[in-house]
Amino acid sequence: MSLIPVTILTGFLGSGKTTLLKRILTEAHGQRIAVIENEFGEENIDNEILVADTEEHIVQMNNGCVCCTIREDLRETLSDLAKQRKAGTLNFERVVIETTGVADPGPVAQTFFMDDEIAELYLLDSILTLVDAKHGEQQLNLRQEARRQVGFADQIFISKTDLVTEDEANALAHRIKHMNPRAPQKRVHFGEVPIAEVFDLKGFNLNAKLDIDPDFLKEEAHHGHNHAHKHDQGCGHDHAHGEACHHPHHHAHDDDVKSFVYKSTKPFSATKLEDFLGSMVQIYGPRMLRYKGVLHVSGMDRKVVFQGVHQLMGSDVGPKWASGETKVSKMVFIGIELPQELFQAGLDQCLA
Structure with missing residues (x-):
């Protein structure tokens, strides 16, 4: 049996993760997706939003964020999903894990490499990170979790660009590119992202051709934008x-x-x-x-x-x-x- 592909969806609070996820679940792509959600608190409002109009299996994990302290819970959840799939009680082709807005995606990704059982069942496809154009600069300034989310990303979606000027959006994109040059960026409006840019990105596949992100090793291109930054003229x-x-x-x-x-x-x-x-x-x-x-x-x-x-x-x-x-x-x-x-x-x- 082929490995089950997994996508980790991350981004700081309010960046639009649930909006993007809802679009993924309701788009007519013909794929059955198991969603592992993780939010603080006893009640998960997102669950009410997502269950409408979908038949996907929603897994609730309400005891904290998906991080080091909960890694074993994530492992158990993934193992249980795989068992139900094998038994025929659940039918799904891929998994999406939506982390909390303040989660570090690193330990979540490590789960797929550190546990033999999970590694034999699942293939970590990629980490998608959403950044809120309106509040992204402040979040990156103040919160290390936001900076880590950018650093881990295989693909970055910048949301809410309609709420900022073109110069502000360009400055944020420039900053993110400086932090993580290997992740392609795309500006998105209300989660409108083609499925081809969400699934099967092979961000973690060592055998994948590296032309998936051919520019990640190139020197940064500046496209003529004026940024309030001073650039060195060489590496010295x-x-x-x-x-x-x-x-x-x-x-x-x-x-x-x-x-x-x-x-x-x-x-x-x-x-x-x-x-x-x-x-x-x-x-x-x-x-x-x-x-x-x-x-x-x-x-x-x-x-x-x-x-x-x-x-x-x-x-x-x-x-x-x-x-x-x-x-x-x-x-x-x-x-x-x-x-x-x-x-x-x-x-x-x-x-x-």
Whole structure:
């Protein structure tokens, strides 16, 4: 039996998660979806909203947010759903988990990798994050949960852009791109999102072609918008073997969630790189939200694709390097106050 795909829907309070979810459930896509909802309090108003006009199975989890303290409950809920599906008492093809507005999506994602039973039943497809254009700047300034939600995202939807000016929407999009360059952004109106941009994104599939988000390793394009930010004119240093540039942007707000890209045309030593990344994950894992890359490894004619969430890291052999293709390693790290210089120096030492 094929794995059941799972989508995690996250975003800060009031960002439009339930609106988007209701649209997903009522659109005529012919798919049966099990929804795991998680809200504070004894009564869940969202349940009343969602059950209307749908036959989906709604699972209530009212004892706190889906995070470290409730991970076992999520595991049990997923296990129970799978058992009912196998027994024929429930019929569904995929699962959507809507987290609370103040949840960190990291532990939710980790559930799909840390538990063997769950990993054998489910495939985590992607994390979708909604950001409220009207209140997003303030939420990102004040709440680390909001910044983490952006950092974890595979796809970002910016809602309520009709309530702000074009310049304000552009400034928010620019800030989000700086925090998480690998997640495509889309501005949405009242949850109007094509299903193709919600399901089967393969954000966590190591075997998926990386052209799903081809721009995530490119330098940031500025499209001529005027932002009240000062841009450095370079990375300030050159590496003879390749480059490790971040092109930092100095914002009035200094987000603790930041991203940086490492590139090198020299091949990596597989053992050195594994040892180094293993040690960094041991030390900084809780602050490493997402990391991903395509590697040129010494002695291999194929690309190596790797990615991780917190302390969980995996790699897989990808396609062969094409004839005439420049063999270059490209890695992106998204995390909370990660020591960029330490990572760069360590990765330099891992080159063959």
